[in-house]
Amino acid sequence: MSKILSGIAGFFKGEGWSRYRKSFRYAFYVILHPFDGFWDLTHEKRGSMAVAHTIVILTVLTHIWDRRFTNFMLNNTRWSEFSIWLNTLGILVPLLIWVTANWCVTTLFDGKGRFYEIYMGTAYALTPYPLIGLPMILLSNVVTKEEGVFYTYFNTFALIWAGFLILCAVLMIHDYSLLKGIVVILASIVGMAVIMFVCLLFFSLISDAIMYLVSLYKELLFRIS
């Protein structure tokens, strides 16, 4: 976690900018040469946390812009129930849980990756989503409904691509075989469910406890006055 923060700080130090541009360009290399790319990303230190953050932010923005600016023929957003914050959290929270769950699982299954490396790898793997998603938003505004299938196809393709890249990232960062990688990903998904369950349990218990205290306080006031 401290690495993530230091990544932000590192950007503002000296040679940050040229390194940033270099590792940003490297993202395009990674998505086209995933095995090679993800290996060098961590092992040769060619990735940077700043770029990882940028890609995550771009992903969030693409998701929101997709809801906002996609032509309404292809966009079933109900504005009265749309929230930017919920959509932002809808990307960030699963990402954080995924990284946490994957880190937990791989630590047990002797994975080589560290927490920040998993985050970085996942972020780089998300590159196709803004890369394809942003032009598709523009495209959606100049097509008719029948031509809109391209929009759907390309966006689906972007998601599949990103999914494949995440698999590659897990394999390379932790130095796993394919089978082990898939098992670890499935275990991570189960881990995500467990984390969410524990969080829900925690919050509902906490809220119950708070409710109890509040009602106790009210009752006391009632008696005293």
Place this chain on the structure above:
Amino acid sequence: MKPIAKRSIALLMLLCLLFCNVTPAMADDDDWYTYTYNYWGDPVASPNAYAVTNKIYPQYIDPELGTFSSATSLFCIDDLVFICDAGNNRVIELQKVNGTYELVRIIYSLNVSKLVAPQLKFKDSIDATLYNPMDIFVKPITQADRVANFGTDYLGDPYDFSAETASVTQGNSLTTSDEDNAGEGGEGGESGEGGEGGEGGEDAPTPTPTPVAPSERKENIVRKDLKRDYDFYIADKLHNRVIHCDYNLNVINVIRDPQDDTLGDNYVFNPEHIATDAAYRTYVQAAGVVNGFMEFDKGGSFTGYVGAAKVIVSFWRKLWRKIQTKEQRNRSAQHVPTEYNNISLDKNGFIYATISALEDQDIWDGTATPVRKLNSMGTDILIRNGSAFPMGDLSWGSVKNYAGASKFVDVIAFNNDTYCCLDRTRGKIFAYDFQGNLLYAFGNGGTTRGRFSQAVSMDNMDEETILVLDGTAGNITEFSMTDYGKMINEALALYKTGYYDESAEVWKRILQFNGNFELAYIGIGRALLRKGEYKEAMGYFESAHDSENYSKAFRHYREQVVEKYIVYAVVVLIALIVIPKIIRKVRKMRKEIREA
């Protein structure tokens, strides 16, 4: 003393708080009397398209009428209303005169000539009474047509019911009470005092709850002697027949005992709803028949089925049946095609039919259709272009302890191809246009004006008046179309006949009454689309979430934009290619000049 007082006051306040919470729960019911659904499937308030103008209680029309007992059907034609009061084994005829309803006659039994009499044989005697008449269809027919199609033989010597009585058992000594003769009119000639059928009420072969069979031949009560060119088709359910008679109640023909291989040996014909088209084909919805409507020709012989509903078996059910053992499979409910529950004809003779025995999920998916329009081949030709399928309520939240899809029990088709469906369980009426868009829904469960305990049947008197029969409460509600409803009809009619601009004007007026009405936005958008104002049309379609029409408008708009700017685009493109070349050439020439 003091703390006790304090405590009791606190308790009282707490109790107040308790009740305070309860009262606001039942709010603004009336604001939501009429509504539509928006694109998202949420109910949105609408002005009233129909308003209650009369509530008819039979006991206030004529003391002779008493109350209804499980009335099942209502039929309106011109100024007459026919009600099938099944539980009382009678059909009631009312006439609307200056806005009030007056009794014309109460029909208990029919007149039979000696020639037709054998066809009315039930058990072992001739029985011309009605036994649980479920439905009546009234068909306008001129005397000439009647003679041409059915002859005049049926009008022969009247059958003598008193002679029959003598020959049959005298077991039941019931006699007609005097009051029944009170209003006897001209045509009830052959008095059949005690013309008792062989069946007693207790051994009737019918499912529970069994209406009591007419124990004697009751004379009809006639208040008015009208002359009309109508024929009646009466579904005399528990006598297992459909009776065809003229306006003077002389039986012309009887449809009974259909013969077909698909019907089992011990099949009992229990007709429930009927309709007869211009070619004198009679369509019958009979209890337990799952192959569609039974079709009978002019002479009353069975010719086949129309519009068999196809069996819908979901994937999971199939899988489940594979897993089940044989005994379990036999024990679980047989999956048979669904039964129709009502029928009505539109002005062109197409059959509108309703089905209520459907799975909610199938209705939602559109694999099951609660309302259908059948052509003569029995194919469903109802247009379902609305944002949702015509299925009644879209939000199935629990309303008055009922949740789930609407159950349509009746349908009426208007001359402008709009149709109304009656939902039994929530007591609501849903009006759809010819494209299957919901125009408005109104009604509710309850007993006050405009609400129904159990709506069972409805019909339209003219294009702007609807009567709804409440089977449980035993009354009839008359709805008349408001100006708002008339405007919608006007707009639809103008659009259908090609007056797009005029229809757009009306839609704009409708929007002033109801900004929630998406169909109005689409109507205006369509008119603009026809006029070629694509950009404006797109705006209206977007307001109504109509992506299909938006796409059409957008295609044209895109063409316009491309045509407008294609010249500039080409010029710019050429410039981008040519200018660098010229520059290069100029540079080259300069270089050559310098070197030279």
